[in-house]
Amino acid sequence: MAATVSETLLAWYDRHARDLPWRARPGAAPPDPYRVWLSEVMLQQTTVAAVKPYFAAFTARWPDVEALAAAPEDDVMAAWAGLGYYSRARNLVKCARAVAERGGFPATEADLRELPGLGAYTAAAVAAIAFGQRAVVVDANVERVVARLFAIEDPLPGARKAIRSAADSITPDRRAGDFAQAMMDLGATVCTARDPRCLLCPLAQACAARAAGDPARLPVKAPRKPKPLRQGRAFWIERDGAVWLVRRAGTGMLGGMRALPDDGWSAQGDGSADPPLAGAWECAGVVRHVFTHAALELSVLVQRDAPQPAGPGEWWPLDRIEEAGLPTLFAKAARLVRAS
């Protein structure tokens, strides 16, 4: 009798699994749920290479969920700076506190799904990888592999239901966590988006898209909308070797992060608010930055020997600016000013 897809893929995984800091060896006992959860949240829409240093820093500083639960939210936000999608960091703290309160991570997909920041994907991934439960784990890699394997022609996101159903049909009862990671490894290293390496693929014989001749065509995706270009201004207010920093509102773009004061620019529109101080401003240059839904040209205006602006904020020492936890946009602005 021919081997099933999951048997073939697990045999491939036993030989070719990537060695990642949050991962157990194939077939070994499940890794620490805290490390699985933390890595999965960091990996949401984020590459392995970007995650690695953050995972190392977080686990060194907060070795377990109780330690993370006890951390001030601002410290976690600052430690997350540069990784993007900052609502993840806010939910990370909420989730850690909920888990510490209940005495540990729940072990079922349904209970994991109730935690802040755990959606369908992450709940299934943690259930399978950390707790050995059978769960249907569908991320963008799995969508691509499954769409090709079954030659699903319907465009995303409409095809989600069919893809999930097909993924369910090949998910094994045993080693569901290894199977999920194997699918993701296959998608990341072999069944890649642009140029699938079918000659290296353990599932090539079973792949309907390969049989049809053009696997790279799948999955079909809806066309994306054009990205508007926004203009904004940020204000660098310096005095006695310190710069004036504010904290952005808790939700929305760069929500909850430390920042330079600005003129109210957003993904929806250009900035128009007055500067936080009267007086003359010198333009240090323009930072170009691309967000998910808009590109931004941010003019950085400087005033030195300035009085303290009205409203909340803090003077941050320039020699410790790296520790402020500025998101990349404002880190770029800081580099621009300090280079000028």
Next chain:
DNA sequence: CATGCGTGGGC
């Protein structure tokens, strides 16, 4: 179900 939400790397 569509939209808002970061960032860096590859081609």
Next chain:
DNA sequence: TGCCCAAGCAT
């Protein structure tokens, strides 16, 4: 260079 892409979630 500009575009696509990456282990999605909340609303």
